[in-house]
Amino acid sequence: MEIKYPLVLINFKAYSQASGKKGLELAKVAEKISKDTGITIAVAPQVTDLALIASRVEIPVFSQHADAVDPGSHTGHITLEAIKDAGATGTMLNHSERRIRADQVDFLVKKARKIGLVTVVCTNTPEVTAAMAALGPNMVAIEPPELIGTGIPVSKAKPEVVLGSVELVKKVNPDVKVLCGAGITTGDDVAAALKLGTVGVLLASGVVKAKNWEEAILNLVKPLLK
Amino acid sequence: MEIKYPLVLINFKAYSQASGKKGLELAKVAEKISKDTGITIAVAPQVTDLALIASRVEIPVFSQHADAVDPGSHTGHITLEAIKDAGATGTMLNHSERRIRADQVDFLVKKARKIGLVTVVCTNTPEVTAAMAALGPNMVAIEPPELIGTGIPVSKAKPEVVLGSVELVKKVNPDVKVLCGAGITTGDDVAAALKLGTVGVLLASGVVKAKNWEEAILNLVKPLLK
Amino acid sequence: MEIKYPLVLINFKAYSQASGKKGLELAKVAEKISKDTGITIAVAPQVTDLALIASRVEIPVFSQHADAVDPGSHTGHITLEAIKDAGATGTMLNHSERRIRADQVDFLVKKARKIGLVTVVCTNTPEVTAAMAALGPNMVAIEPPELIGTGIPVSKAKPEVVLGSVELVKKVNPDVKVLCGAGITTGDDVAAALKLGTVGVLLASGVVKAKNWEEAILNLVKPLLK
Amino acid sequence: MEIKYPLVLINFKAYSQASGKKGLELAKVAEKISKDTGITIAVAPQVTDLALIASRVEIPVFSQHADAVDPGSHTGHITLEAIKDAGATGTMLNHSERRIRADQVDFLVKKARKIGLVTVVCTNTPEVTAAMAALGPNMVAIEPPELIGTGIPVSKAKPEVVLGSVELVKKVNPDVKVLCGAGITTGDDVAAALKLGTVGVLLASGVVKAKNWEEAILNLVKPLLK
Numbered sequence: 001m002e003i004k005y006p007l008v009l010i011n012f013k014a015y016s017q018a019s020g021k022k023g024l025e026l027a028k029v030a031e032k033i034s035k036d037t038g039i040t041i042a043v044a045p046q047v048t049d050l051a052l053i054a055s056r057v058e059i060p061v062f063s064q065h066a067d068a069v070d071p072g073s074h075t076g077h078i079t080l081e082a083i084k085d086a087g088a089t090g091t092m093l094n095h096s097e098r099r100i101r102a103d104q105v106d107f108l109v110k111k112a113r114k115i116g117l118v119t120v121v122c123t124n125t126p127e128v129t130a131a132m133a134a135l136g137p138n139m140v141a142i143e144p145p146e147l148i149g150t151g152i153p154v155s156k157a158k159p160e161v162v163l164g165s166v167e168l169v170k171k172v173n174p175d176v177k178v179l180c181g182a183g184i185t186t187g188d189d190v191a192a193a194l195k196l197g198t199v200g201v202l203l204a205s206g207v208v209k210a211k212n213w214e215e216a217i218l219n220l221v222k223p224l225l226k
Numbered sequence: 227m228e229i230k231y232p233l234v235l236i237n238f239k240a241y242s243q244a245s246g247k248k249g250l251e252l253a254k255v256a257e258k259i260s261k262d263t264g265i266t267i268a269v270a271p272q273v274t275d276l277a278l279i280a281s282r283v284e285i286p287v288f289s290q291h292a293d294a295v296d297p298g299s300h301t302g303h304i305t306l307e308a309i310k311d312a313g314a315t316g317t318m319l320n321h322s323e324r325r326i327r328a329d330q331v332d333f334l335v336k337k338a339r340k341i342g343l344v345t346v347v348c349t350n351t352p353e354v355t356a357a358m359a360a361l362g363p364n365m366v367a368i369e370p371p372e373l374i375g376t377g378i379p380v381s382k383a384k385p386e387v388v389l390g391s392v393e394l395v396k397k398v399n400p401d402v403k404v405l406c407g408a409g410i411t412t413g414d415d416v417a418a419a420l421k422l423g424t425v426g427v428l429l430a431s432g433v434v435k436a437k438n439w440e441e442a443i444l445n446l447v448k449p450l451l452k
Numbered sequence: 453m454e455i456k457y458p459l460v461l462i463n464f465k466a467y468s469q470a471s472g473k474k475g476l477e478l479a480k481v482a483e484k485i486s487k488d489t490g491i492t493i494a495v496a497p498q499v500t501d502l503a504l505i506a507s508r509v510e511i512p513v514f515s516q517h518a519d520a521v522d523p524g525s526h527t528g529h530i531t532l533e534a535i536k537d538a539g540a541t542g543t544m545l546n547h548s549e550r551r552i553r554a555d556q557v558d559f560l561v562k563k564a565r566k567i568g569l570v571t572v573v574c575t576n577t578p579e580v581t582a583a584m585a586a587l588g589p590n591m592v593a594i595e596p597p598e599l600i601g602t603g604i605p606v607s608k609a610k611p612e613v614v615l616g617s618v619e620l621v622k623k624v625n626p627d628v629k630v631l632c633g634a635g636i637t638t639g640d641d642v643a644a645a646l647k648l649g650t651v652g653v654l655l656a657s658g659v660v661k662a663k664n665w666e667e668a669i670l671n672l673v674k675p676l677l678k
Numbered sequence: 679m680e681i682k683y684p685l686v687l688i689n690f691k692a693y694s695q696a697s698g699k700k701g702l703e704l705a706k707v708a709e710k711i712s713k714d715t716g717i718t719i720a721v722a723p724q725v726t727d728l729a730l731i732a733s734r735v736e737i738p739v740f741s742q743h744a745d746a747v748d749p750g751s752h753t754g755h756i757t758l759e760a761i762k763d764a765g766a767t768g769t770m771l772n773h774s775e776r777r778i779r780a781d782q783v784d785f786l787v788k789k790a791r792k793i794g795l796v797t798v799v800c801t802n803t804p805e806v807t808a809a810m811a812a813l814g815p816n817m818v819a820i821e822p823p824e825l826i827g828t829g830i831p832v833s834k835a836k837p838e839v840v841l842g843s844v845e846l847v848k849k850v851n852p853d854v855k856v857l858c859g860a861g862i863t864t865g866d867d868v869a870a871a872l873k874l875g876t877v878g879v880l881l882a883s884g885v886v887k888a889k890n891w892e893e894a895i896l897n898l899v900k901p902l903l904k
Contacts, residue, residue, distance in 0.1 A: 011301060013298070013299055013300060013301045014295065014297050014298055014299070014300040014301070014303050014304075014305045014307075014308060015297060015298060015299075016297040016298075016307055016311075019297065019305075019307060019308045019311040020277065020308070020310075020311025020312055020313075021311070022311075023311075044301075046304075046305075046308045046311075046312075047273050047274055047302070047304060047308075048273055048274075048276040048277055048289070048304060048308045048309060048311075048312040048314075049276075049277045049308070049311075049312060050274040050275075051246065051274055051275045051277070051278040051279075052277040052278040052281065052312075053277075055278065063274070064301045064302040065301065065302025069240065071240050071241060071242040071245065072239070072240055072241060072242075073239055073240070073241075073323060073374070073375055073430070073431070074239060074240040074323050074324075075237060075239045075240070075270075075290045075291065075318070075321040075322075075323040075324050075430075076273070076290040076291025076318075076321055076323065076324030077240050077323070077324065078240075078272075078273060078274060079240045079245075079272075081240075081242055081245060082240060082245045082246070082272045082273075082274045082275070083274060084246075085242075085245040085246025085247070085248075085249075085272075085274075085275075086246055086272075086274040086275060086278075087246075088274075092301070092302070094779075094780075095301040095302055096301075096781075097299060097300050097301040097302065097303070098300075098301050098302030098303065099779045099780075099781060100779065101772075101777045101778065101779050101780070102772075102777075102779070102780040102783070102801075102806050102809050102810065103774075103777060103801075103802050103803070103806050105780070106802075106803055106805050106806045106809070123780075123781075124781050124784075125781070125784055127784050127812060127813050127814065128780050128781050128784045128813070130812040130850070131780050131783075131784070131809040131810065131812040131813055132780065132809065133812075134805060134808040134809040134811075134812055134846070134850060135805050135806070135809055136805065148299070149299055168812070172808075172812060172850055204299070204301075205299070320553075320554075322555075325553045325554075325555060326553065327546075327551045327552065327553050327554070328546075328551075328553070328554040328557070328575075328580050328583050328584065329548075329551060329575075329576050329577070329580050331554070332576075332577055332579050332580045332583070349554075349555075350555050350558075351555070351558055353558050353586060353587050353588065354554050354555050354558045354587070356586040356624075357554050357558070357583040357584065357586040357587055358554065358583065359586075360579060360582040360583040360585075360586055360620070360624060361579050361580070361583055362579065394586070398582075398586060398624055463753060465750070465751055465752060465753050466747065466749050466750055466751070466752040466753070466755050466756075466757045466759075466760060467749060467750060467751075468749040468750075468759055468763075471749065471757075471759060471760045471763040472729065472760070472762075472763025472764060472765075473763070474763075475763075496753075498756075498757075498760045498763075498764075499725050499726055499754070499756060499760075500725055500726075500728040500729055500741070500756060500760045500761060500763075500764040500766075501728075501729045501760070501763075501764060502726040502727075503698065503726055503727045503729070503730040503731075504729040504730040504733065504764075507730065515726070516753045516754040517753065517754025521692065523692050523693060523694040523697065524691070524692055524693065524694075525691055525692070525693075525775060525826070525827055525882070525883070526691060526692040526775050526776075527689060527691045527692070527722075527742045527743065527770070527773040527774075527775040527776050527882075528725070528742040528743025528770070528773055528775065528776030529692050529775070529776065530692075530724075530725060530726060531692045531697075531724075533692075533694055533697060534692060534697045534698070534724045534725075534726045534727070535726060536698075537694075537697040537698025537699070537700075537701075537724075537726075537727075538698055538724075538726040538727060538730075539698075540726075544753070544754070547753040547754055548753075549751060549752050549753040549754065549755070550752075550753050550754030550755065600751070601751055656751070656753075657751070
């Protein structure tokens with residue numbers, strides 16, 4: 001499944017609000033709004049639900065993490081091949097809650113490209129964003145960890161971090177697209193993110209913990225509609 | 227789903243032979259033989275396939291691993307709650323390819339008991355088996371790592387390791403059941419394991435890599451039939 | 453160097469107050485009081501200072517951690533052999549701030565016994581204490597992490613955790629001695645610890661951050677003097 | 679202590695041949711040759727020996743590793759501050775046997791610069807070299823892991839990896855100097871490394887396991903003498 005930008009990527013994390021049946025339900029809401037509005041809304045459900053959800057929705061589904069191993073004798077590891085076999089479109093890598101090493105990102109990004117999976121590598125500072133861009137993923141997602149889950153949007157609270165990241169990525173590897181995340185909750189936050197040169201947002205609690213998922217997602221994509 | 231002993235637990239690891247659709251297929255074969263013979267055959271598919279496979283078969287399904295965190299802001303982690311929501315019966319913990327720390331096993335075993343998941347903690351020596359038994363899981367599975375994947379069955383090559391484990395577990399925590407694994411391929415290996423005081427076997431490549439899954443599993447369960 | 457009980461083990465952690473020259477100074481103060489009082493006071497300095505301090509004091513010196521590898525091609529790892537070559541008496545293992553896996557504790561305890569190093573394995577719950585005792589270290593040190601650094605002594609705030617640990621260790625492996633730690637600051641805390649069946653205490657901030665090290669340590673050992 | 683280039687950095691790893699007294703002895707040999715020839719020879723002893731060796735030689739001494747934490751309650755961690763207090767000149771980071779994450783390299787490089795420690799970040803591919811250069815350490819050291827310890831010098835066996843790294847670093851961050859390592863044993867290997875645009879070499883077994891340390895090091899520095 002090809003990704004069209006702008007992109008709104010909803011990370012379900014390990015939230016109980018979006019686990020099992022509720023995870024499928026949230027993915028269905030995202031799919032409906034994506035179809036209604038034409039905006040690409042992707043979901044990253046709990047890994048345990050990956051194949052099930054990927055088989056039930058027609059929006060891009062991402063793994064939240066992948067391990068840097070080839071298929072084989074690796075109990076409890078999540079291979080890119082398993083993610084592909086599960087029907088997913090791509091994978092997040094190096095989220096602040098699940099960091100991996102640069103050589104592992106390198107291994108995973110190269111293999112994902114080969115087997116046709118999209119990669120989104122999370123970062124925390126402009127320098128780390130530049131470093132990860134040097135590895136050539138499809139996207140990097142700058143997320144200052146101190147803002148994650150706060151509702152204080154990076155695009156408004158720390159525009160210089162986003163701008164600095166966009167700038168450095170242009171220099172190091174202009175093919176890499178930039179998302180931003182942390183604290184994103186409203187359509188305004190998304191609009192601010194796009195103005196800073198990103199192609200979309202990565203968010204989690206702002207949607208997952210919302211009382212009304214449909215309302216929360218609609219609010220987010222509003223500024224993306226013409 | 228309650229576990230009836232003896233138990234044959236098939237670990238799909240990260241083998242490409244048992245990923246995605248092929249994983250479901252293998253689970254279906256296991257289910258068929260379990261129904262035909264009355265022997266409990268459980269499967270531990272790739273984590274990405276967990277909910278999908280658990281929703282399609284009526285044999286116990288295990289996760290290959292769980293992370294020692296509560297539901298919440300833990301991207302890329304596998305919680306016990308997500309395993310439960312996926313419809314699984316239990317989880318393996320501390321496999322030699324995915325070891326965790328003793329305090330994490332303690333956390334996970336206590337919580338699994340509370341939420342109704344069955345735990346199988348893997349170990350490598352009689353002393354570590356005793357240590358893990360002290361934490362009170364449902365089962366421990368002694369697997370000398372040097373025999374894993376070799377086809378040389380622990381139950382025949384190192385009976386003293388299995389016997390020593392069974393002995394120590396009886397002393398430390400007699401409620402804990404003992405499985406053994408590593409190199410198990412034939413019904414003879416299973417029979418030898420049961421004679422040593424275990425309640426079953428944990429195996430992987432012996433089935434997953436077999437050309438004919440049905441034949442391989444039937445061969446394994448033969449000595450368990452009266 | 454043989455350990456005589458009771459034992460007061462002072463962990464310098466990564467505190468700047470006890471790093472480099474100041475680390476040596478604190479070790480010297482501990483040595484002086486140990487000689488004056490006859491009470492065994494051991495120190496666990498920063499690993500970078502290990503050989504230097506061990507060459508300058510005549511009290512037991514412990515490493516704060518060891519890695520479960522043999523000497524060889526393991527850049528940045530701390531082997532038991534290097535700890536021994538540095539002149540240390542033993543090593544702490546599995547501190548709550550540097551947990552390792554049970555199979556690693558097993559490997560390290562067995563090898564330490566062989567090469568003549570004393571092991572102190574830290575734990576957090578009675579169950580984990582029992583588990584670690586099953587591996588046969590010289591000592592276990594029960595330290596509820598939530599009390600570490602608080603000044604609220606485990607021996608008074610959670611006597612049941614210490615008692616429960618002492619009880620279980622007696623059952624699982626009566627040769628293993630029990631220390632307790634977390635929040636220990638005064639001689640009263642130490643006295644309470646001994647009454648619960650421990651052979652001594654493990655402490656850190658209560659001494660390291662004290663304005664007057666000599667006073668702080670003297671205060672601790674007072675109840676141990678006849 | 680300022681680093682003058684070219685630089686020969688000898689990593690003692692966890693080799694028993696260079697632990698404790700023998701580590702000090704090897705450092706003394708390196709110091710002697712450095713004084714005799716004027717070539718900068720730096721040593722990275724076992725971390726347990728760091729302060730002792732740094733207090734006894736007048737050549738640059740490096741830690742083999744540092745942990746990404748501030749001084750404080752971090753038992754068993756190696757802080758940059760402790761490395762500095764031990765009298766060392768700098769630290770290696772991210773060796774293939776002790777990889778850390780990119781955000782940790784970022785944290786450590788920034789802090790090392792502030793407190794006056796020199797950083798050498800190891801890498802495995804040209805892409806990872808570029809990524810690490812984006813973080814601004816003093817040096818990167820490209821070492822294809824498959825050649826480490828083989829005696830097959832990267833500078834001759836994989837010149838394209840070294841050249842590719844030098845090229846990318848120039849583009850991403852021309853202030854960063856490039857070392858190369860893996861398989862370096864003779865003066866010829868060092869000469870080849872310098873021709874490829876590096877400022878020196880990182881090596882280990884080629885010296886540490888040599889029967890005659892003096893001979894081995896002299897052989898290495900020969901092509902650097904006019």
